[in-house]
Amino acid sequence: MKWNWTQAGWPQFTYDAAAIEPLERRFLLTSGEVIGAVRHVNDDDRNLLRIELLSDEAVKTSEIEGEMLDRLSVQSSLCRQLADARPVRPQERGIAEMIIDIYDTWFAPLDHQTLFRWHRMLMMGNRHIGVIGGYRTHADAMQIVSGHHDKPIIHFEAPPSRQVPGEMTSYVEWFNKSSPKGELSLPALIRAGIGHLYFESIHPFEDGNGRIGRALAEKSLAQNIGQPSLIALAYTIERDRKTYYDQLERHQRTLDVTEWLVYFAETILEAQQTTLERVAFYIDKARFYDRFRGQFNERQQKVVARMFREGPAGFKGGLNAENYISIARTSRATATRDLHDLVEKGALTRTGLRRHTRYTLNLAAVKKTE
Numbered sequence: 001m002k003w004n005w006t007q008a009g010w011p012q013f014t015y016d017a018a019a020i021e022p023l024e025r026r027f028l029l030t031s032g033e034v035i036g037a038v039r040h041v042n043d044d045d046r047n048l049l050r051i052e053l054l055s056d057e058a059v060k061t062s063e064i065e066g067e068m069l070d071r072l073s074v075q076s077s078l079c080r081q082l083a084d085a086r087p088v089r090p091q092e093r094g095i096a097e098m099i100i101d102i103y104d105t106w107f108a109p110l111d112h113q114t115l116f117r118w119h120r121m122l123m124m125g126n127r128h129i130g131v132i133g134g135y136r137t138h139a140d141a142m143q144i145v146s147g148h149h150d151k152p153i154i155h156f157e158a159p160p161s162r163q164v165p166g167e168m169t170s171y172v173e174w175f176n177k178s179s180p181k182g183e184l185s186l187p188a189l190i191r192a193g194i195g196h197l198y199f200e201s202i203h204p205f206e207d208g209n210g211r212i213g214r215a216l217a218e219k220s221l222a223q224n225i226g227q228p229s230l231i232a233l234a235y236t237i238e239r240d241r242k243t244y245y246d247q248l249e250r251h252q253r254t255l256d257v258t259e260w261l262v263y264f265a266e267t268i269l270e271a272q273q274t275t276l277e278r279v280a281f282y283i284d285k286a287r288f289y290d291r292f293r294g295q296f297n298e299r300q301q302k303v304v305a306r307m308f309r310e311g312p313a314g315f316k317g318g319l320n321a322e323n324y325i326s327i328a329r330t331s332r333a334t335a336t337r338d339l340h341d342l343v344e345k346g347a348l349t350r351t352g353l354r355r356h357t358r359y360t361l362n363l364a365a366v367k368k369t370e
Contacts, residue, residue, distance in 0.1 A: 004201055004252050005159050011170065011201075013194050015258040017187075023265040024187045030272040031225045037279040038230065041286075049282050051078050053230050053275065054103065056311075057218075058095040061211045061234035064241050069095065071309075090125025095211070097121045102215050106222035110175045112168065115204075118215060122208040129206040135164045136206045144203075144249075155249045158203035167202045174198070175216070179223050188224035192217045193264035194257065201252050221268070232278065236271040281312040284363045292347050299328035300338050304347065307361055318351065318358025 004010060041049055055075045062069050073092040078100060098121040108114070120133035131137055142158040159167055175195060178186040186194070199213045214234055221229045237244045244267075251260040285308055296304060306327050307319060315323060324335040339359060342348040348359045 002253070003157055004255055005167075007255055009255055011167075011174070011198055013198070013255050013257045015190070015194075015256065015261050017190065019258055020187070020190055020261050020265055023262070023269060024189050026269055027189055027265070027272070028225075030269065030276070031229070034230065034272055034275055034279070035225075035227070037276055041279070041283060045282075045286055049279065050103075050230065051075055052282065053232065053278060054078055054099045055096075056232065056278075057234045058099045060232075060238040061214050062091070062095055064214075064234060064238050064244070065210050067091065094121040094124035097124075098211075098215065102218055102222075103228050106219050106228050109179070110172050110216070110219070112172060115168075115172075115212065118212050119205055119208055122211055126207070131206055135168060135204045136161045138206070142203050155245075156201075156203075156252045158201065164202065164204045168204050171198060171202060175220070179220075180226075188221055189265040189268060190261055191224065192220040192268065193261040195220050196264065197248070197251055197257060197260055200248055217264075230275060231268065231271040232274040233268065233271045236267055236274055277312050281363075288347075288361065288363060292345065295345055296342075296347070297338070299330055299334070300342060300347075303327050303338075304342075304361070314360055318360050319348075320358055324359075 038046060038049065052075070055071055055078055058074045058078075059069050059071050069092050070089075073089065074096050078096045098118050101118065101121070105114070116133045123129065123132045126132065136142065138161055141160070143154050144156040144158075145152040145154050147153040174184075176182055177184040178191050178195070196213050196217045199216055200209060203209045205212065214237070218229060218231075218233060221231065243263075247260055247263045251257050303319070303324055307314065321332065321335050321339065324330075324339060325332060328335065328338070330338070339348070339350075343350050343359070346362055349362045349364075350357060350359055352358050
């Protein structure tokens with residue numbers, strides 16, 4: 001089957017707008033809920049919340065591409081405060097700089113220089129590609145492949161490098177014309193969905209296309225709602241990245257993208273709900289620390305902080321004594337006393353018996369004190 005960019009009509013995508021309309025309404029409604037939830041956080045905590053949400057996105061958008069980053073190092077870069085002397089690799093500094101740039105310049109029209117700037121940030125310290133901060137120029141076919149080198153499976157082949165400048169000029173023009181103030185304005189979810197698939201189909205860079213493509217979806221959504229979306233898009237995609245890649249592969253063979261738009265819209269709506277959950281969790285975290293301020297010893301503080309870093313889902317299966325011993329680097333007897341004390345104080349809840357005993361943060365107790 002022909003790739004989408006080889007078909008007559010490219011890059012004019014077709015879709016059933018009526019299938020997306022209910023999802024567009026939900027997106028706008030939930031966008032208001034997210035904005036309202038964030039406004040319930042005071043200014044100082046709002047900045048910390050922004051850092052937490054953005055660092056999660058930075059880490060997850062890299063994980064989708066198989067690159068594992070240190071979350072705390074990304075946060076340090078985002079904060080521009082390296083007081084903990086944590087060594088930060090170029091990859092972590094680069095993704096942090098790109099995420100901040102997206103957040104700070106969401107309103108600006110798209111241009112080639114913005115894309116080149118993002119690419120330079122992402123490829124910071126990379127010595128394995130020929131062109132950094134520019135579109136690819138190599139003569140070899142740009143293919144997405146898997147399997148053994150002797151029997152590769154070609155999932156997609158992008159336009160040859162000689163076509164990329166022209167394709168990207170058309171893309172940038174489309175992105176700006178489809179903005180809320182553009183002459184061909186599109187609804188939020190349709191614009192973000194087409195924009196992401198369109199960019200990934202051109203695949204203009206030697207590396208970093210997935211991360212920049214998701215950044216463009218974030219920029220697109222921010223322009224449509226009039227402020228940074230802060231939604232957990234990469235965080236949500238990473239949880240089921242096989243489906244994400246399957247959907248991309250399937251719809252890079254056709255110009256009818258209705259099913260892709262439904263998938264991407266539903267992913268965005270799921271991401272919004274994830275963000276709402278994370279904002280609520282962050283508020284509960286602040287209240288938890290307010291309630292128990294000064295009541296934990298150093299070991300307990302370390303373990304509680306580690307539990308919060310696991311996010312709303314917490315430790316898989318709950319924290320156990322072995323986890324506590326490993327994190328606090330203490331003896332079993334001390335761990336038992338510390339855990340019993342945390343339960344007695346109401347900071348943790350305990351379930352199970354003996355070796356099946358598990359502990360979770362008691363955020364319900366925080367809510368009851370409101």
